[in-house]
Amino acid sequence: MPRRTEAFSSPKILLERARSLIRDLEALLRRHFDQSAFENIVEIGDLGQQIHKLKLIRGVPDEAKTVLKDCISNLRDALDHAVYASAVALGRKDPEDTAFPFAATHADLLGKLRSKKFKDIPDVIQQIIIELKPYVGGNDLLVGLNRIRNPSTHMSLLRPLIDVPGINMNIKKLSANPPSTFGYTEWDCVRNEIILMEIGMGSIAEYEVSAPVNIVFTDTKSFNGEPIIEKILEVANEVERVIAMIEFQTRVQLRLLSSSP
Template sequence: MDDLVPFESPKLLINGVRQRIPGFDQDCRDFLASCPKEIVYRKDPATREEFASIRFGSRMPGRLRVEATHCVTDLRHSLDQAVCDAAIELGRKDTKGVYFPFGRTAADLDREVVARCKGVDASLVAHIRGLNAHQGGDDELYAFGSLAGPIKHQRILQITTDLNSMGMGGPNFRMRGPAETYVRWSDLRNEMEFARTGPGGHINADTEFGLYVGLGTGAPLNGVATAVFARMVDKFERIVVDIEAETIRILDSRGA
């Protein structure tokens, strides 16, 4: 017998992620503090460009990637479960083929709504469609929710830095000639390339870096991974509670 009340399971998943965030955050901090680092420079003999990178003496622990993957998939599953619970409460006989829809574009989302919400109460479907889980709608929701598929074969975490924290222009960070700063990760070298100069230029980057572990996805999920997870826990919880409230509203309107 299933002893879970409607919408209890997705809330348990969300709360589980919330409880794991502090430990995950500390593990990320411990890794960055203990990992050996050095600034390395290289020149391209063909273009005469000079590049500067931070080389890390240790690779990111696999357990951090596993934990991050669990956070992403558990939050994604919470939305699927919320839609399934609502569908059953509103009269669908089973939850086969029912999922929370995401779409790359608004048109893609419309197609996903049709495919993923068959037989679900039309008013609830309209409510879910109105959450705009697509690019150009709720970009953050779409970007985070879409991670659940790609993380099967992509790196979900990467070490990165806030370029504004590097003290550029100070006595220990100097670049001469045409130059730019950026962040580019190299798995082969276990390095984070962060600056280049054109021919004849030179870099001196003896400075401190505000390093952090971020989600390897770019905008709109930039920033410390744990901060993104905390923000998304709140967002996904609001969505689940809203779906529950809409389900109750629909049932009340039927006189149920």
């Protein structure tokens, strides 16, 4: 069994692995959603007008879903490992009843911390957990992490949606007949397309279009509609803060114990 603060290497390894997976996911998506992932199409409307669209012809790759699952699991596990590391460092013998608890309310959290399931968590670390507010309406990042981790671990992989937050369009030639409508619509996350313009029959339009791609959370109790990469980075930073808080307080307690007669 690890001795003293050596046990904190475990949550730190999990955190670093999660950060590595975030980088892998970002690179994977950048390769997958290059400009060849899009297609310019022109549909003819009811009045004969040209409806110019940019359509995404690739979905979210399965590999991205599994990388995301592994990243989320490592971040959530790192919280449990940090609590365990503190219990080991502070002299708990074979601490089996430790974990990082989540609750519905503040009162529910206090009740859990008093239960047998969490009896090996040192008192000073219990106080830190209470201050972190890992319950609904408290720490949204930690609660969100727990919420998105549970279905991907126990039920099924998350199913992210694709979002295109903006369009870069370079018009080379345009001769538009009426009726014409210019200006982009919002990205249609169901059809994976956006209408660029509608121009009258016989119009001529030549242009180049590029577009960045985000994948966003959907069908989750937290983070719905938010870009996955940015939000997971926020969560990773919060997990790092929690680990640092638990380790710091553990070291403080060790110094107090070593200086006591």
